[in-house]
Amino acid sequence: MSSTTTQPDTSYLLRKLHSFTGLLPVGAFLAEHFWSNSSALVSRAKYDATSQELQTIPFRLIVEWGGIFLPMLFHGGYGIYIWLRGKSNVSAYPWVGNWLYVTQRYTGLIAFAYIGWHLYTERWLTHGTSTYESVAMDMQNPWYLTFFVVGVLASSFHLGVGIWNFLCKWGLAATVRAQQAAGQFGALVGVAFSVVGILIILSFRFDWHPFSAYLPPTK
Amino acid sequence: MAETKQVIVSVKRQAGPKEGARWEEFSLRWRPSMNVIICLRDIAENPVTRGGQKTTPISYDSNCLEEICGSCAMLINGRARMACSALVDQLEQPIRIAPMSKFPLVRDLAVDRQFMFESLKRVKAWIPIDGTYNLGEGPRVSPEIQEKGYPLSNCISCGNCLEVCPQVNEHNQFVGAAIISQVRLFNMHPTGAMNKSERLAALMGPGGIQECANAQNCVHACPKGIPLTESIAEVNRDAWKQALLGWLAG
Ligand code: SF4
Ligand code: FES
DSSP: OOTTOOSOOHHHHHHHHHHHHIIIIIIHHHHHHHHHHGGGGTOHHHHHHHHHHHHTOTTHHHIIIIIIIHHHHHHHHHHHHHHHHOOOOTTTSOOHHHHHHHHHHHHHHHHHHHHHHHHIIIIITTTTOOOHHHHHHHHHSHHHHHHHHHHHHHHHHHHHHHHHHHHHHTTSSOSHHHHHHHHHHHHHHHHHHHHHHHHHHHHHHHTOOTTGGGSOOOO | OOSOOEEEEEEEEESSTTSOEEEEEEEEEOOTTOBHHHHHHHHHHSOBOTTSOBOOOOOOOOOSSSSOSOTTEEEETTEEEEGGGOBGGGSOSSEEEEOOSSSOEEETTEEOOHHHHHHHHHTTOSOOOOOSSOOOOOOOOOHHHHHHHHHHHTOOOOOHHHHTOTTOBTTBOOOOHHHHHHHHHHHHSTTGGGGHHHHHHHHTSTTSGGGOOOOOHHHHHOTTOOOHHHHHHHHHHHHHHHHHHHHHHO
């Protein structure tokens, strides 16, 4: 408690890192992932080509571990630690922000579990060579399908609320009006990710390619 | 209308921090514009429970009776608020009255809020103007800063914002919204700004501003309508700038 120090506490730095990694790289990766997988909405071949492209990026292991797996592991692990140090009281004080506080914790845990399983089935078991065929096969299993839907919704919600939290907690949205706008922006991101995620799932489940008209006519 | 209207009040009693707790119910004579403090005074006048059992007057803190001293915060029907401004006619009966849960109990409804005063000391929530010689006049305070600072200066250290915060609990030492808002107040004052980096550093220590998880309960619970979420956001911005850029740019 020496008040003359000017160095922030480790808990301060870890907390900031937790907040930051949620956006970069974890949130950014989620955006990239949804974007890449959207190619399934065009065609099977387009998806396989995108998948192939990603599987052959240079420095793949370093990018995967340093840019995706480890930051996610830290964000999730430290997030659980933060959860354990809070004590929710939403039944006594059922305000919107308080509800978001609680749901942010549950959706975080669901997303973390889902992503772990998703990585295991689609990255580990396939040795990083997933194809449209293999994903579509998985989607035939109703349990897999349900977990996909729940996982996508939880991740999208967590990202949307996370963006709101981030903008407030770094003081980028400070006034009441700015925080309201930040909340609307977060909601928009959450809804957009949910919709896109569900469309991708539908594409795999029903072999549905609404953007196939973009492809040059085959004659 | 012959019979007099009654007010039923249920109070959590506890003789000391280590004694067992029990609830006692009282039936009081209703009067116009009665508030919770008046109920507690009525009980002190005639400490007999609804069941006719003789008991002791209830310990509690209060002073100004006009929501300005901050001492009478308690849980009324489960919510943290000031007893002196809690009007009986606006409360569901029986009115349940319990002590705040995030501060050490002294007795009955009286709690010890020393933690808040220690935190205020820790962040130097004052403007040092004493010296061994006359320091002369300080810089003028612009009307904009006066206008921004005034609402913040209304804090009565009641502790409601800590009581409702999910991040304030026995697992961590989070200082809470009031203290962060005071740092903002003293940092925006031109003379106070001379200790800005010290205050920010103290707020980046254990239990500092990083513990805020943006549940935003504080701003709903503050009896003085202080823009606490805005204060936290602004201090947060100053803090990370100091932490991140301080060692780069000096
Ligand atoms: S900020 Fe508001 S709720 Fe918190 S101690 Fe001050 S007056 Fe009470
Ligand atoms: S008695 Fe002073 S605030 Fe209630």
